[in-house]
Amino acid sequence: MRDRFDHETYWRILDRLSRTHRPVRFADLRPGLPGTPFFILRHDIDFSPAAALRLAEMEAARGVRATYFLLLNTFYYNLLSPEHTDVPRRIAELGHEVGLHYDLRFLQAFPGRRFKELLDEQARLLGRLSGVPVESVALHQPALVGEDGDGAGHRVGPEVVGAG
Numbered sequence: 524m525r526d527r528f529d530h531e532t533y534w535r536i537l538d539r540l541s542r543t544h545r546p547v548r549f550a551d552l553r554p555g556l557p558g559t560p561f562f563i564l565r566h567d568i569d570f571s572p573a574a575a576l577r578l579a580e581m582e583a584a585r586g587v588r589a590t591y592f593l594l595l596n597t598f599y600y601n602l603l604s605p606e607h608t609d610v611p612r613r614i615a616e617l618g619h620e621v622g623l624h625y626d627l628r629f630l631q632a633f634p635g636r637r638f639k640e641l642l643d644e645q646a647r648l649l650g651r652l653s654g655v656p657v658e659s660v661a662l663h664q665p666a667l668v669g670e671d672g673d674g675a676g677h678r679v680g681p682e683v684v685g686a687g
Contacts, residue, residue, distance in 0.1 A: 622659035
């Protein structure tokens with residue numbers, strides 16, 4: 524079946540891309556664009572940190588590094604719960620980048636002037652959970668909110684999140 528998407532298909536796509544391009548994490552772009560062809564490999568973890576960790580382990584075993592954007596809490600998981608609190612650290616230990624996946628709908632419950640402060644605090648907390656400062660930030664479901672706040676839908680660097 525040609526239209527299925529499973530692990531076998533995922534590895535086939537990565538293998539094909541990797542013949543001519545190398546996978547990079549968002550943080551790898553901080554110093555500038557690589558001089559060789561590349562592709563950004565990212566995963567937005569909306570539902571299952573456990574499944575994300577399994578994928579991160581499989582990618583690491585193949586020498587692939589990616590950026591995993593994690594929400595601190597959703598309807599589906601909370602990174603501060605015992606079953607998930609070590610996932611960010613374990614993903615980072617595998618050589619992947621852990622980025623903050625923020626939900627503008629959550630922030631909109633607060634005055635707009637507090638958005639940056641709240642994003643900074645979320646990034647610091649995720650950095651403590653992962654053991655590595657968060658450098659990359661991505662908006663969760665931008666199509667649903669129709670905007671990305673101040674245009675920071677995807678940003679890289681400690682100045683973005685006030686880690687520095």
